[in-house]
Amino acid sequence: MSPLNEFPRATIDDVARKAGVSIATVSRVINKTGQVAESTVSRVMSAVTELQYSPHAAARGLASRRTNTIGLVIRDISGEFFGPMLRGIESATREYGFDLLIHCTYSTQSDETYHSYPLGEHNSDGIVVFTNSLDQSEIQRLYKSHFPLVLLHRSPPAGLDIPFVAFENKTGARNLVDYLIEKRGYRHIAFLRGPQGTEDSYWRELGYREALFAHNIEFDPRLVVVGGFEESQAYIAVTGLLSQRVPVDAIFAGDDDSAIGALQALKDAGIRVPEDIALVGFDDIRPSRYLSPPLTTVRAPIETAGYESVRQLINIIQLGKAEKETLLPTELIIRRSCGAPD
Amino acid sequence: MSPLNEFPRATIDDVARKAGVSIATVSRVINKTGQVAESTVSRVMSAVTELQYSPHAAARGLASRRTNTIGLVIRDISGEFFGPMLRGIESATREYGFDLLIHCTYSTQSDETYHSYPLGEHNSDGIVVFTNSLDQSEIQRLYKSHFPLVLLHRSPPAGLDIPFVAFENKTGARNLVDYLIEKRGYRHIAFLRGPQGTEDSYWRELGYREALFAHNIEFDPRLVVVGGFEESQAYIAVTGLLSQRVPVDAIFAGDDDSAIGALQALKDAGIRVPEDIALVGFDDIRPSRYLSPPLTTVRAPIETAGYESVRQLINIIQLGKAEKETLLPTELIIRRSCGAPD
DNA sequence: TTGAAAGCGCTAACAG
DNA sequence: CTGTTAGCGCTTTCAA
Numbered sequence: 001m002s003p004l005n006e007f008p009r010a011t012i013d014d015v016a017r018k019a020g021v022s023i024a025t026v027s028r029v030i031n032k033t034g035q036v037a038e039s040t041v042s043r044v045m046s047a048v049t050e051l052q053y054s055p056h057a058a059a060r061g062l063a064s065r066r067t068n069t070i071g072l073v074i075r076d077i078s079g080e081f082f083g084p085m086l087r088g089i090e091s092a093t094r095e096y097g098f099d100l101l102i103h104c105t106y107s108t109q110s111d112e113t114y115h116s117y118p119l120g121e122h123n124s125d126g127i128v129v130f131t132n133s134l135d136q137s138e139i140q141r142l143y144k145s146h147f148p149l150v151l152l153h154r155s156p157p158a159g160l161d162i163p164f165v166a167f168e169n170k171t172g173a174r175n176l177v178d179y180l181i182e183k184r185g186y187r188h189i190a191f192l193r194g195p196q197g198t199e200d201s202y203w204r205e206l207g208y209r210e211a212l213f214a215h216n217i218e219f220d221p222r223l224v225v226v227g228g229f230e231e232s233q234a235y236i237a238v239t240g241l242l243s244q245r246v247p248v249d250a251i252f253a254g255d256d257d258s259a260i261g262a263l264q265a266l267k268d269a270g271i272r273v274p275e276d277i278a279l280v281g282f283d284d285i286r287p288s289r290y291l292s293p294p295l296t297t298v299r300a301p302i303e304t305a306g307y308e309s310v311r312q313l314i315n316i317i318q319l320g321k322a323e324k325e326t327l328l329p330t331e332l333i334i335r336r337s338c339g340a341p342d
Numbered sequence: 343m344s345p346l347n348e349f350p351r352a353t354i355d356d357v358a359r360k361a362g363v364s365i366a367t368v369s370r371v372i373n374k375t376g377q378v379a380e381s382t383v384s385r386v387m388s389a390v391t392e393l394q395y396s397p398h399a400a401a402r403g404l405a406s407r408r409t410n411t412i413g414l415v416i417r418d419i420s421g422e423f424f425g426p427m428l429r430g431i432e433s434a435t436r437e438y439g440f441d442l443l444i445h446c447t448y449s450t451q452s453d454e455t456y457h458s459y460p461l462g463e464h465n466s467d468g469i470v471v472f473t474n475s476l477d478q479s480e481i482q483r484l485y486k487s488h489f490p491l492v493l494l495h496r497s498p499p500a501g502l503d504i505p506f507v508a509f510e511n512k513t514g515a516r517n518l519v520d521y522l523i524e525k526r527g528y529r530h531i532a533f534l535r536g537p538q539g540t541e542d543s544y545w546r547e548l549g550y551r552e553a554l555f556a557h558n559i560e561f562d563p564r565l566v567v568v569g570g571f572e573e574s575q576a577y578i579a580v581t582g583l584l585s586q587r588v589p590v591d592a593i594f595a596g597d598d599d600s601a602i603g604a605l606q607a608l609k610d611a612g613i614r615v616p617e618d619i620a621l622v623g624f625d626d627i628r629p630s631r632y633l634s635p636p637l638t639t640v641r642a643p644i645e646t647a648g649y650e651s652v653r654q655l656i657n658i659i660q661l662g663k664a665e666k667e668t669l670l671p672t673e674l675i676i677r678r679s680c681g682a683p684d
Numbered sequence: 685t686t687g688a689a690a691g692c693g694c695t696a697a698c699a700g
Numbered sequence: 701c702t703g704t705t706a707g708c709g710c711t712t713t714c715a716a
Contacts, residue, residue, distance in 0.1 A: 067400065382686085
């Protein structure tokens with residue numbers, strides 16, 4: 001009936017039979033566990049090749065209580081951020097010989113009969129949780145069951161001692177705003193926040209405020225609006241900001257996506273960038289260098305962060321421990337949008 | 343020793359015991375297979391909830407001979423193409439209740455003792471193969487073992503009857519070049535090929551040639567150079583083309599990435615786009631609309647193609663059949679780079 | 685409508 | 701160095 005299994009795969013028994021040994025020996029050879037005579041090894045190996053034998057992952061997992069798989073939980077696949085991040089995650093995963101299972105929590109279809117946990121001890125050896133893709137209670141549940149966990153671009157909920165990986169957001173933002181003030185002479189710098197509760201946004205704003213404070217510039221709440229880390233929302237936010245008639249000579253968009261929306265809003269309002277108002281972003285996504293003018297921003301090591309999160313996770317799985325906190329440095333990328341010469 | 347299993351998960355036995363039924367009944371309730379009394383169902387369900395039971399994927403797979411997982415094989419994770427494609431793939435996967443396993447074939451580490459097949463009947467119910475991520479022999483092996491397979495953005499090797507999903511590349515290119523000739527009056531149109539053996543490039547070039555032919559423009563091989571679907575290579579190719587002093591009034595870059603490189607080459611050579619030479623691409627990736635001038639291109643339904651490939655694959659898995667060929671239509675996106683008014 | 689029991693293919697003691 | 705054997709947690713006949 002099922003289209004599967006019309007031509008059954010070779011099993012460990014087939015290999016054992018063909019090589020004239022027991023399945024235990026085959027297992028030893030395949031997994032390089034225990035001593036096996038040279039001649040036996042080669043007999044087994046040729047049987048493996050001949051039969052095109054590949055161990056059945058489920059059987060292996062069941063017997064060894066290890067899945068050899070790590071899971072990635074994300075909210076959805078979107079934006080310029082995702083590709084590089086996954087590239088880092090995948091390469092670490094493969095480098096350490098694990099498989100990669102991906103799960104998006106976007107549309108939680110609630111027509112399930114029972115609350116199924118998509119990723120967990122039943123199908124992976126540990127998971128990387130991206131920002132707020134999993135709610136607090138689920139993180140807590142996994143944590144309490146001692147399931148290996150690493151958080152990417154978010155810190156753990158209060159009281160939970162879970163390793164996490166993030167950018168040096170505050171320092172990056174601080175350096176950027178310092179530069180705007182010191183080298184380019186701006187004093188009325190607006191900030192475009194990310195969505196409510198985004199940690200990245202929180203720390204970037206803190207860096208922004210610190211820079212203002214360090215230069216004796218009073219923080220003006222009217223200059224902080226919500227750009228939502230997103231093009232269209234940023235457009236609206238900046239349009240609104242301009243209509244307020246508050247003096248603004250530069251805009252720090254919390255991320256490059258919102259910078260793109262901001263740029264459009266400025267252009268549509270007939271404002272020249274950077275002559276009338278300067279614009280800077282954060283992340284250095286692909287389109288940023290192609291904008292007119294090219295965008296000054298802070299380059300975040302997105303791929304490295306992904307890689308590192310998996311490395312830490314595998315440390316937990318294999319050694320039982322990892323760095324509690326991995327903060328990756330950023331780099332200031334100066335382009336024309338801040339008024340710098342080409 | 344192992345950090346795992348310090349707090350063992352609930353098994354089907356635990357649930358059965360707590361609900362006062364046999365494990366067979368629990369299985370029936372969970373999988374909605376077979377008749378179970380209303381009252382029994384609710385007893386089982388509350389036991390499940392209470393114990394936070396989640397079926398062990400490996401055990402399930404071993405017993406049922408189904409993994410409930412589909413695999414994606416790609417060469418590497420790169421470019422603007424990847425994100426949207428994966429979004430489509432993931433959403434179909436989730437919609438049909440399958441898990442998604444990803445494998446990159448980029449650096450085939452050959453230090454494996456035996457040739458391991460990363461994705462196959464041992465860990466997935468079927469796989470989607472992206473372009474040329476898997477060599478012919480491996481595709482053949484899987485095909486011959488009747489393993490469910492769908493090819494994405496490539497057609498099957500000769501003689502193998504494998505369903506595939508792709509864009510209407512030829513029609514898209516044909517429409518684009520027709521437009522350049524008919525509406526914008528260009529006659530000396532260059533073409534930037536993709537890497538050797540790329541099917542997308544092959545069909546796009548065919549559309550380009552058809553359009554020339556249909557308008558009695560002789561095909562000039564000097565106008566076809568290799569842009570490699572990549573920024574830096576396209577830069578070099580276009581720079582070389584310009585130095586040849588062959589008349590060119592428009593460039594059709596085989597994809598948008600190479601269009602970006604071409605644009606830079608033109609600018610660096612002091613050539614105005616579109617006044618001196620027009621430029622068009624294919625794909626409509628994110629940066630294209632932000633270039634100066636914004637890029638005329640052909641929008642390809644990248645996400646839909648991903649979605650569709652999984653849908654076809656699941657049809658094979660569940661019904662044993664699928665469309666042999668799914669070609670998705672493209673859309674002409676006119677922007678300033680081809681000389682069109684804003 | 686329910687339960688008993690036989691595996692699924694493999695790993696990991698434990699013997700030899 | 702090698703073989704025997706007992707499960708891993710679940711699905712699926714087959715009986716009741």
